[in-house]
Amino acid sequence: MTNILLEAKNIKRDFKDKDRVFHAVKDISFDLHEGEVISFIGPNGAGKTTLLKSISNYLVPTSGNIEVMGINLLKQPRKARRKMGVVFGGDRGFYNNATARENLRFFGRLLDVKEKELKQNVEEALETVELANVGDKKAGTFSKGMLQRLHIARGLVNNPKILMLDEPTAGLDVEAVYEIRALVKKLKQQGHGIILTSHDMADIENLTDRIFLIGGGEIHFSGDIGALKKFAKVDQDESLEKTYLQVADQLKRRD
Numbered sequence: 001m002t003n004i005l006l007e008a009k010n011i012k013r014d015f016k017d018k019d020r021v022f023h024a025v026k027d028i029s030f031d032l033h034e035g036e037v038i039s040f041i042g043p044n045g046a047g048k049t050t051l052l053k054s055i056s057n058y059l060v061p062t063s064g065n066i067e068v069m070g071i072n073l074l075k076q077p078r079k080a081r082r083k084m085g086v087v088f089g090g091d092r093g094f095y096n097n098a099t100a101r102e103n104l105r106f107f108g109r110l111l112d113v114k115e116k117e118l119k120q121n122v123e124e125a126l127e128t129v130e131l132a133n134v135g136d137k138k139a140g141t142f143s144k145g146m147l148q149r150l151h152i153a154r155g156l157v158n159n160p161k162i163l164m165l166d167e168p169t170a171g172l173d174v175e176a177v178y179e180i181r182a183l184v185k186k187l188k189q190q191g192h193g194i195i196l197t198s199h200d201m202a203d204i205e206n207l208t209d210r211i212f213l214i215g216g217g218e219i220h221f222s223g224d225i226g227a228l229k230k231f232a233k234v235d236q237d238e239s240l241e242k243t244y245l246q247v248a249d250q251l252k253r254r255d
């Protein structure tokens, strides 16, 4: 068994509205191993974003415990958070008039990367995402696919073992989607643990080792795609989209 990079135990997150308490995440536990890609799938309002925000320290859970490479996220949030690259992607997030290298150096400094490590980290991140040859070009001249790779480089600039990739292929053309998928596979082979969110079932089918079906703030199933197909009682050659549709109804909130 490989090393556990992240362990979330009994995560609950409530939202209070006047005198009513809404249980967005009820009691979720999961872990993430080295070299593994996991994904949470479920209907709108299932609690996926709330859960991922809790793990990446954008929201404090109501209760539960999160260990990131042995560091307690709730007790030492800054230290734990630095072990994780959170990649939101999209057209924004960079200084258009600065080069890719300058942008990465800037974000590296924001993440407290030491000056003597910064240059090497930036070069390694650019190499990994295959942008080293255009590193001196302004970010504003980059295509959507290149920008997405630059976002991933930004997530890598302080050398985190864990990456959270939010919709990494959204809005990209077929070729760029293919490149991003190849990059995710490379990161996984390098030993990164990756939490992938995507509405594109083909991304999940291609990349994810372990799927967590989430509905009504709870996990209904976890396992690989083959096990999910058994759980959904569909043939093994059925598409993930059809498999998901078989179980979608039972994931709807009843509260």
Ligand SMILES: Nc1ncnc2c1ncn2[C@@H]1O[C@H](COP(=O)(O)OP(=O)(O)OP(=O)(O)O)[C@@H](O)[C@H]1O
Binding pocket: 015, 016, 022, 024, 042, 043, 044, 045, 046, 047, 048, 049, 050, 051
């Ligand atoms: N700040 C908030 N205050 C009150 N309720 C909230 C807040 N954030 C989320 N919720 C509620 O918690 C539930 C879970 O929302 P969440 O965004 O985590 O779901 P999701 O699975 O990510 O959905 P989607 O696929 O639409 O992004 C929803 O019913 C939502 O309305």
